[in-house]
Each structure stands twice: as structure tokens, then as C-alpha cells.
Amino acid sequence: MAExxxxxxxxxxxxxxxxxVVMKNGMKAxxxxxxxxxxxxxxxxxxx
Numbered sequence: 001m002a003e004x005x006x007x008x009x010x011x012x013x014x015x016x017x018x019x020x021v022v023m024k025n026g027m028k029a030x031x032x033x034x035x036x037x038x039x040x041x042x043x044x045x046x047x048x
Contacts, residue, residue, distance in 0.1 A: 004043035006034040015041050 002018040005011070015032025023029055023044075030043045 002030045002032065002043065004030065004032065004041040006037065006039055006041050008037050008039045009034060013041060015043075020045075 001014045003012050004015050004018075006013045013034050013036065015030060016035045018030050018032035021029050021031050027047055028045045030045055032041050033039070034041050
């Protein structure tokens with residue numbers, strides 16, 4: 001599982017339903033949901 005920082009909970013959480021996405025500028029990122037509060041969690045992983 002992937003970890004990301006939830007801005008609502010203010011702590012590192014394991015993303016639920018994490019999937020890899022490519023942003024407009026070509027960088028990869030992980031997008032998922034916080035298991036505690038169901039807020040979107042987003043983590044930039046780096047370049048191609």
C-alpha cells in the first residue's frame with residue numbers, strides 16, 4: 001500500500017484505493033482516499 005499525508009487528519013495514512021496518475025506536467029503521482037475521514041490523499045512520486 002502507498003502512504004500519503006492527509007491534510008484533514010494531519011498525519012501519514014495508508015491510502016485506500018490508491019492508483020497511479022500522470023499529472024499535466026508529466027510527473028507521476030498517487031491518488032487515493034484516507035481510510036479514517038474519506039478525504040482525497042495525493043502524493044507526488046517523481047518524474048517519469
